[in-house]
Amino acid sequence: MKRQKAIPLESDNSYNNFIRSVSKIIKSEATQDGEGVTLNRSFPNQYISEFDPFLLLDEIGPINIKPGKQRGFPDHPHRGFETVTYLLEGKFEHKDSQGHAGIINSGDVQWMTAGSGVIHSEMPEKEFSKNGGKLHGFQLWVNLPKSSKMMKPRYQEILQSKIPTGTTKDDNITVKVIAGESLGAKAIINTITPIMYLHFKLEPGFRIVQPIPKEYNVFAYVIQGKGVFDPSDSNKVERGNLVIFDTDGNEVYIQAVEDSKIPFEVLLIGGVPIREPITRYGPFVMNTQQEIYKAIEDYRNGKFG
Ligand code: CO
Numbered sequence: 001m002k003r004q005k006a007i008p009l010e011s012d013n014s015y016n017n018f019i020r021s022v023s024k025i026i027k028s029e030a031t032q033d034g035e036g037v038t039l040n041r042s043f044p045n046q047y048i049s050e051f052d053p054f055l056l057l058d059e060i061g062p063i064n065i066k067p068g069k070q071r072g073f074p075d076h077p078h079r080g081f082e083t084v085t086y087l088l089e090g091k092f093e094h095k096d097s098q099g100h101a102g103i104i105n106s107g108d109v110q111w112m113t114a115g116s117g118v119i120h121s122e123m124p125e126k127e128f129s130k131n132g133g134k135l136h137g138f139q140l141w142v143n144l145p146k147s148s149k150m151m152k153p154r155y156q157e158i159l160q161s162k163i164p165t166g167t168t169k170d171d172n173i174t175v176k177v178i179a180g181e182s183l184g185a186k187a188i189i190n191t192i193t194p195i196m197y198l199h200f201k202l203e204p205g206f207r208i209v210q211p212i213p214k215e216y217n218v219f220a221y222v223i224q225g226k227g228v229f230d231p232s233d234s235n236k237v238e239r240g241n242l243v244i245f246d247t248d249g250n251e252v253y254i255q256a257v258e259d260s261k262i263p264f265e266v267l268l269i270g271g272v273p274i275r276e277p278i279t280r281y282g283p284f285v286m287n288t289q290q291e292i293y294k295a296i297e298d299y300r301n302g303k304f305g
Pocket of ligand 1: 120
């Protein structure tokens, strides 16, 4: 696709910007994990094994859980990367081997740096499980560079009310800034390598051009509605699709279709590629096979705390 000059928006008076081309659109695939939690997995799959520095993107649900029927993710280990859980609707209760526990509510983010290793569970919260309701959220796996793979585990838990939010003057576009910066709002989460994690909501017909640091790899995931990611292309992208951008520009274009009754909601996620060898075995992501054997051995010997 051809590179195109950005359309200047209210605060953007630079004409030296380029909009990134869309390189691939991949439909997420329905699958299950844990005790049978319904997921849409964007990657890894047969098309992409990872998207440096990201290792996995799952959409949890959206599903209506009948009373007593919510399933969870019982005890399992992680080493060498981070798991980022962003719940839009529903409630999860988490617990780990070192006594860290809590509830993730609708709108909350849990950024867990597994580092050297945790064993944790993510299970239905009692009350939610009893009553049932809508469950919808995301889990993203962020790789760690070799120098941080064995760091002490760390949690950052941000309540919905504490997530910085940006809006345009006319209120037609809002963004929750989980990592990075957008529309004047800056994230409060600290990331090991530079990461951007934005949740945009655009009213029908509105568009935004988001600046992207030039070294970032970036993708978008459509949560709801329909829109376009290329001003020269009218192909609409629908919910459940992953959009991978080229690195040929310093902006990403997002436009909501006009003829819609619902807003266009998109996750825009990016980061600086780590460019190190990846060896993964289920919940362990290291640089070498030797380190994977060590992880399995440490896990078996109860060294995950
Ligand atoms: Co986990």
